[in-house]
Amino acid sequence: MATVVACVNAFGSFIPPVLIYKRVNLNPHLLTGAIPGTIGIPRLTGWIDTDIYFKVVEHFIKSVRASKDNPTLLIVDGHSSHKSLKAVNLCREHGIVVITLPPHCTNRLQPLDLTVFGPFKSYLNSEMDIWMTNHPGERITEYDMGPLIGNVFMRAATPNNICSGFRTSGIGQVHNGMKTSGPYNPNVFSDDDHAAADAVNAGLMEVLGDEYE
Numbered sequence: 557m558a559t560v561v562a563c564v565n566a567f568g569s570f571i572p573p574v575l576i577y578k579r580v581n582l583n584p585h586l587l588t589g590a591i592p593g594t595i596g597i598p599r600l601t602g603w604i605d606t607d608i609y610f611k612v613v614e615h616f617i618k619s620v621r622a623s624k625d626n627p628t629l630l631i632v633d634g635h636s637s638h639k640s641l642k643a644v645n646l647c648r649e650h651g652i653v654v655i656t657l658p659p660h661c662t663n664r665l666q667p668l669d670l671t672v673f674g675p676f677k678s679y680l681n682s683e684m685d686i687w688m689t690n691h692p693g694e695r696i697t698e699y700d701m702g703p704l705i706g707n708v709f710m711r712a713a714t715p716n717n718i719c720s721g722f723r724t725s726g727i728g729q730v731h732n733g734m735k736t737s738g739p740y741n742p743n744v745f746s747d748d749d750h751a752a753a754d755a756v757n758a759g760l761m762e763v764l765g766d767e768y769e
Contacts, residue, residue, distance in 0.1 A: 557698040559602055560676075560705060561612055562668055563619075566722040568715030571619035574612050575705065577698055578602030589703025591710065593619070606640040613643050617650050624651035631655050631727065633662050667721025676712035683708055 561574035572593030577586060582598040590596075595615055597608055604612070613630075622628040630652050632638045638656065647654050657665050664670075683704050687696060696704075722728050 558701045558705065559604065560709070561604060562672070562709070562713070563616060564668060564672065564713060564718045566719065566728045568718045570713045570718065571616065573709060574615055575702070576602060576604060576608060586699060587702050589706055591706045594706070604635070604637045606637050606643070609637040609640055610643045610646065613646055617652070622650045622652050627651040627653065629653050629655065631657065633657050633666060634659050665725045665727070667718065667725050667727065670724045671717045671721035672713050675717065676708055679708040679711050680704065
């Protein structure tokens with residue numbers, strides 16, 4: 557019924573989320589009960605694309621007050637919607653440095669995936685079960701998602717959960733406002749994670765022979 561676009565930082569806070577609704581026009585009542593500052597965007601596909609990503613960046617700029625005098629780092633995954641020249645130029649104009657995570661690594665490097673979205677989905681399923689129990693014979697509509705998502709997101713995106721995600725990913729650890737560890741955690745990937753690549757490299761070296769010895 558709605559796609560949630562979230563953004564958090566290593567200090568444990570978040571900006572109001574963006575909700576993408578699978579519809580042509582946005583009814584303001586869809587955001588009744590949502591987290592204050594949440595914006596809604598209609599899109600028939602219900603998914604993020606380059607146009608929506610541009611609006612998300614605008615929302616990000618407004619929320620964090622990004623500027624060349626107040627530069628900001630934005631870390632995103634490699635989704636095709638993020639490869640928008642229009643959005644890249646907008647980021648440059650406002651002092652935003654964009655870093656893209658390596659492909660197929662978000663389960664290890666994306667703080668939201670690591671410690672926020674899991675509890676969020678679990679809490680949301682529980683809240684939807686409670687809603688249906690309290691409203692027999694009715695079904696949840698997109699007009700119910702604003703308050704449901706708002707309440708659940710506040711429970712999942714706690715400072716502790718968010719900071720834990722950044723520590724686990726190795727992107728950075730903050731304690732009492734001070735960065736206490738480097739940007740790279742060598743323990744994020746184990747030797748087993750590199751086994752497939754090592755096997756390919758070994759086979760490649762056999763083919764190349766003495767040329768690279």
